[in-house]
Amino acid sequence: MTLAEAGVDSAPVDALHLAAHLLGQDVSETRRLMVVGGVEAPEGYADLVAERANRVPLQHLTGRTYFRELELEVGPGVFVPRPETELLVDLALRALAGREAPVVVDLATGSGAIALAIKHEYPTARVYAVELTDLAHAWAVRNRDRLGLEVTVDRGDARDAYPELAGTVDVVTCNPPYIPDDRVPVDPEVRDHDPGEALYGGSADGLARPLEMAARAAELVRQGASLPRALAATGVWGRVVDHVDLLGRPRCVVAQRHRVGGRE
Numbered sequence: 001m002t003l004a005e006a007g008v009d010s011a012p013v014d015a016l017h018l019a020a021h022l023l024g025q026d027v028s029e030t031r032r033l034m035v036v037g038g039v040e041a042p043e044g045y046a047d048l049v050a051e052r053a054n055r056v057p058l059q060h061l062t063g064r065t066y067f068r069e070l071e072l073e074v075g076p077g078v079f080v081p082r083p084e085t086e087l088l089v090d091l092a093l094r095a096l097a098g099r100e101a102p103v104v105v106d107l108a109t110g111s112g113a114i115a116l117a118i119k120h121e122y123p124t125a126r127v128y129a130v131e132l133t134d135l136a137h138a139w140a141v142r143n144r145d146r147l148g149l150e151v152t153v154d155r156g157d158a159r160d161a162y163p164e165l166a167g168t169v170d171v172v173t174c175n176p177p178y179i180p181d182d183r184v185p186v187d188p189e190v191r192d193h194d195p196g197e198a199l200y201g202g203s204a205d206g207l208a209r210p211l212e213m214a215a216r217a218a219e220l221v222r223q224g225a226s227l228p229r230a231l232a233a234t235g236v237w238g239r240v241v242d243h244v245d246l247l248g249r250p251r252c253v254v255a256q257r258h259r260v261g262g263r264e
Contacts, residue, residue: 079199105171
């Protein structure tokens with residue numbers, strides 16, 4: 001009742017997760033114990049409910065969030081990964097399919113969710129992740145070490161990250177901030193607790209940061225090894241030809257779209 005009155009849309013679910021956290025049980029077992037009865041509210045439960053009613057994110061109170069097959073630690077100073085971002089991992093894995101030891105770079109990694117999920121689900125990939133802020137970088141390192149995944153996590157500016165990898169990366173991933181600078185989120189959990197660096201896109205239209213990330217990705221990606229093969233694999237493009245520049249580096253791809261019936 002307290003959470004619902006405070007405007008928490010997921011009040012029953014959140015209350016259950018808070019109880020499970022304090023009981024040291026998973027959510028299904030906690031639900032069973034509540035149905036059976038005879039279980040008192042764990043010590044500290046009222047305090048956590050009060051904090052959640054003040055719109056402190058559930059993940060900050062439990063210290064945990066789930067992303068694909070991973071349980072991650074999160075808290076103040078790092079963006080809480082959203083379920084919808086899992087689609088990005090799906091697309092990255094699809095692009096990596098069939099490659100023996102691909103190189104992946106995750107720009108502005110935050111908690112490390114994307115980079116760690118890719119490494120977990122594609123173990124042969126060499127995964128690098130970069131994060132600018134000290135706090136978020138610390139969370140990413142903590143998650144990597146706790147999960148035991150071999151991912152290189154560096155602190156630095158994604159806009160010029162990994163110059164030594166330029167032209168050698170198979171897939172670049174990024175979930176950049178994109179909210180226009182003058183549009184403050186309505187939800188207190190986002191507005192007051194997600195770091196601004198992970199929210200605002202750095203311009204009136206919110207596109208400055210995404211465009212910067214895209215520019216860096218273009219410099220990192222191995223165009224000759226990945227783009228032509230990816231285009232050909234779609235079955236939509238034929239006569240895919242890679243062209244090199246004056247330095248002998250793959251620079252342009254020319255592809256002709258198949259017509260209906262498989263003819264060009």
